[in-house]
Amino acid sequence: MMPPEQEMGITGKSPIVPGSSRLEDGMSEQVQATIARCSILRGSLRPVTxxxxxxxxxxxxPTTRGNCFGSTxxxxxxxxxxxxxxxxxxxxxxxxxxxxxxxxxxxxxxxxxxxxxxxxxxxxxxxxxxxxxxxxxTGFLTQDDVLYPHLTVLETLTYTALLRLPNKLTRAEKVEQAELVILELGLTRCRNSIVGGVLLRGLSGGERKRVSIGQEMLVNxxxxxxxxxxxxxxxxxxxxxxxxxxxxxxxxxxxxxxxxxxxxxxxxxxxxxxxxxxxxxxxxxxxxxxxxxxxxxxxxxxxxxxxxxxxxxxxxxxxxxxxKQGDRYDNHGxxxxxxxxxxxxxxxxxxxxxxxxxxxxxxxxxxxDQNTSLPPTSYSKVSGSEQQWNTTWCEQLKVLFVRGLKERRHESYSGLRVFQALSVSILSGLLWWHSDPSHVQDQVGLLFFFSTFWGFFPMFNAIFAFPQERAMLIKERSSGMYRLSSYYFARTAGDLPMELVLPTIFVAITYWMGGLKPFPINFVLTLLTILYNVLVSQGLGLALGAVLMEVKQATTLASVLMLVFLLAGGYYIQHIPPFIAWIKYCSFSYYCYKLLIGIQYTDNDYYECGEFGRHHCKTLEFPGIKHLGPNNIGFDVAALGVMLVGYRFMAYVALRIRQH
Structure with a gap:
């Protein structure tokens, strides 16, 4: 059995370090060649005193306020x-x-x-x-290991190398750097194991600590x-x-x-x-x-x-x-x-x-400098001339996008979330099973359910995004790994393929089971409207999470907002008092509901009305629809577009402010 020092890649007097000529006994020529090559790529150390x-x-x-005499x-x-x-x-x-x-x-x-x-x-x-x-x-390692739990050791170090190492190195050379660090820190046996975390079994505590050290060692x-x-x-x-x-x-x-x-x-x-x-x-x-x-x-x-x-x-x-500890007083009191x-x-x-x-x-x-006094220390922000990013904006976006997909796919496509979406879609399809077009109130209820469910669901999922990644964002941004804008766009773009799949499946099941208009154009427009609503709702969730950065506060505020949007969405209350009617114009569910109604019904649609259904009335004249004014589709699309851009811009600004 090897002693700990050899197991870690350290041989006592002559440890394996860049530029070292003495390697671990028994090491293959291929490994020696890799170390020699990567040592050259790293460049020589610049000693720092x-x-x-x-x-x-x-x-x-903080100042205490409000004592008995009203003073502070x-x-x-x-x-x-x-x-x-x-x-x-x-x-x-x-x-x-x-x-x-x-x-x-x-x-x-x-x-x-x-x-x-x-x-x-x-x-x-x-x-x-x-x-x-x-x-x-400078490498800085915090006490807590801030790592993505679903990535392997090799993936963790490779993505870090792609972001932190300069552009003069090729992608293959950066991957070699990650391999060298794995070899130096004795992580070869677990290189393909996931890191793990509190709720996910993975590396041991010592192995995770070595991975964290390895991330800092990549920049030599x-x-x-x-x-x-x-x-x-x-x-x-x-x-x-x-x-x-x-x-x-x-x-x-x-x-x-x-x-x-x-x-x-x-x-x-x-x-x-x-x-x-x-x-x-x-x-x-x-x-x-x-x-x-x-x-x-x-x-x-x-x-x-x-x-x-x-x-x-x-x-x-x-x-x-x-x-003598334990005695409260000594002999002298x-x-x-x-x-x-x-x-x-x-x-x-x-x-x-x-x-x-x-x-x-x-x-x-x-x-x-024996006779000179040293200048006082101040940590002003590094100026633009000094802040030279190791990789381009597009390269940062690409790496962060791919890394985000690998890490979050387990959460987005977890069995619980898939079961939740499928079970609700099938249940709602059965409740509205082939609803009769003459039962306008029932079909309108299904359309409102579409707008509300896919307003609640994505928003509450998005709230957790930035608070959960806050520690990672602080750590990596402090190391100068990437721009905030590249992270933000990669984060939001990476959510699209994962957040839009479940609503697509949901609508594909419930739409046809619910007896809505059986025409492809109506189905496609309904699906696009729901996906549009999902993006707006997700943007609001990202904004709440970024502004508050505290999950409990954000979810509480989101619950209040969604309750207001639900009540003012145009389904429950048809005649809102004028002094508070403005609330509905702040509700994305209201605009989504209007669009769904406009897609489903036109001037050529009628339903049976009057006693015993002897008359045919225009569907757009139905009391639950008429007050909405569903013909103004362009305004509704524009309003949702403003919210889509506004919420996401608010989230970015909130993250930017928290960086200062």
Missing amino acids: LKFEDVAYTIKL DSKPDRVVLSGVSGIVQPGELLAMLGPSGSGKTTLLTALAGRLPGKISGSITYNGQPFSGSIKRK PSLLLLDEPTSGLDSTTAQRIVATLQGLARGGRTVVTTIHQPSSRLYWMFDKLVVLTDGHPIYSGTASRVMEYFGSIGYVPRMDLVNPADFLLDLANGVGPDM RSESDDQNSIKKLLISSYKKNLNDNLKAEIRGNYG
């Missing part, structure tokens, strides 16, 4: 980070330690250039501020930032992940990771440490000297302590090696929290006194 000095970040807490209570701003400094060079693995809420993730996000708001202090990359070129050479990043990559993994899998990161660092990359509570084996893999408590640093420097430092200021670990990380986390929580706060303050002051000045001297010692 990351320096951050006196980084501070503060958030404003202003809360003090919360300090998330304060005076954090450090330096990590190519080939080094830096770990950020600290309890929950200490600011690790905030600091990591700031280093990745993705933290909103104003950041004081300085963060530089090879002595330069954050820029578009740095962004494209010089700087790799990871947020708790071992969270939720067992110790063996966690060791494999950290061994992978160590191997990537030894290949010339700068690797920074947050980690919550590493084992002793993981701890000794780190080159440098930053230890935080309540946003303040208590140590920043070489990992091998951390115990010596804390011993020098009077905090010596117990003799039975095996894991140094436990000792550091205790200190970050304000727990000294000689404190001080509470345990008072002792913890005093220890934290002492550690913070010791850091400022003993480490801060030397660390700043080391930071400013590079690039000859």
